[in-house]
Amino acid sequence: MIVVTAGKKYLDIDAYASMLAYRELLRATTNEEVFAFSTTKVNQTVPPILRKSKYQLDKMVNTADANFILVDVSNPDFFDTFVDTGRILEIIDHHPGYEGYWKNHTAIKSQIETIGAVCTQIYERFVNADRTDLLDKDLRKLLSAGILDNTINLKSKITTERDHRAYSELLKIGNLGQDWHKEYFRACENEQFKDLKGAILGDMKAEWVSPLLPEAIGQIILFNREDINNEILSEVFSEYDKWIINVISLEDGRSYLYCDGKETKKGLEKLFGIKSNYDSLVVLDDFILRKELLKRAIGF
Numbered sequence: 001m002i003v004v005t006a007g008k009k010y011l012d013i014d015a016y017a018s019m020l021a022y023r024e025l026l027r028a029t030t031n032e033e034v035f036a037f038s039t040t041k042v043n044q045t046v047p048p049i050l051r052k053s054k055y056q057l058d059k060m061v062n063t064a065d066a067n068f069i070l071v072d073v074s075n076p077d078f079f080d081t082f083v084d085t086g087r088i089l090e091i092i093d094h095h096p097g098y099e100g101y102w103k104n105h106t107a108i109k110s111q112i113e114t115i116g117a118v119c120t121q122i123y124e125r126f127v128n129a130d131r132t133d134l135l136d137k138d139l140r141k142l143l144s145a146g147i148l149d150n151t152i153n154l155k156s157k158i159t160t161e162r163d164h165r166a167y168s169e170l171l172k173i174g175n176l177g178q179d180w181h182k183e184y185f186r187a188c189e190n191e192q193f194k195d196l197k198g199a200i201l202g203d204m205k206a207e208w209v210s211p212l213l214p215e216a217i218g219q220i221i222l223f224n225r226e227d228i229n230n231e232i233l234s235e236v237f238s239e240y241d242k243w244i245i246n247v248i249s250l251e252d253g254r255s256y257l258y259c260d261g262k263e264t265k266k267g268l269e270k271l272f273g274i275k276s277n278y279d280s281l282v283v284l285d286d287f288i289l290r291k292e293l294l295k296r297a298i299g300f
């Protein structure tokens with residue numbers, strides 16, 4: 001018996017889609033019983049249109065005799081709770097740090113690479129096995145959404161040629177239409193707006209790193225920022241004196257750095273060497289990820 005699983009903190013669409021698709025490939029190409037399940041919850045990157053797909057996670061079964069395949073995770077501290085590291089068959093991941101560690105475990109196959117999404121690696125498994133016929137519309141939607149999310153609409157710096165190729169091939173064979181990315185990101189956005197405060201505060205960094213930045217820094221990725229304004233944000237950050245939020249707009253590929261007021265804005269202007277005409281907003285030409293923003297401030 002094989003169990004395909006991922007990390008224990010949460011499942012994003014990259015992990016979720018990879019688990020389901022790889023289970024399908026293994027069911028079709030091996031004689032093993034194959035399950036895909038997790039003890040944790042899927043997050044808001046898996047909107048209802050994908051949660052209701054014909055492919056669902058399995059109910060947990062007794063794993064006493066199971067061998068494990070891990071996707072989208074390679075740090076053993078984050079493996080799902082039931083994983084016995086003595087019975088791992090394979091690890092497929094794109095997070096850096098544990099490549100060498102797993103290379104030393106020669107009995108375990110590992111494919112840990114710098115690539116935008118694990119869904120790209122999984123898609124390539126179907127190609128290499130000559131089984132793209134298994135990729136029906138639901139699987140193509142799942143895998144392509146994983147690529148869109150993890151590469152930020154194929155615009156982030158970690159996006160590789162392989163991600164682009166996988167995405168465009170999935171779109172082509174899937175007959176998904178040129179607007180599939182909009183449909184997917186809008187669906188995620190709707191989920192976030194159901195509880196905007198919860199979505200932002202659930203993904204907050206509150207840590208002093210630089211005199212140029214306040215401690216509280218939020219981040220939200222939206223299709224565009226038409227429903228965001230300072231009034232809404234002041235309410236979200238009502239418990240914080242000083243704050244910044246990095247609103248990444250996918251439509252125009254820019255970061256909108258909203259903040260509590262002029263003083264915080266000054267720090268941002270200094271950090272990016274620009275002047276803003278707004279009282280509490282700095283607009284960048286490009287988008288930046290929060291981790292890059294922090295790095296920039298620390299190195300300033």
Ligand SMILES: [Mn+2]
Nearest residue numbers: 014072118150
């Ligand atoms: Mn991932």
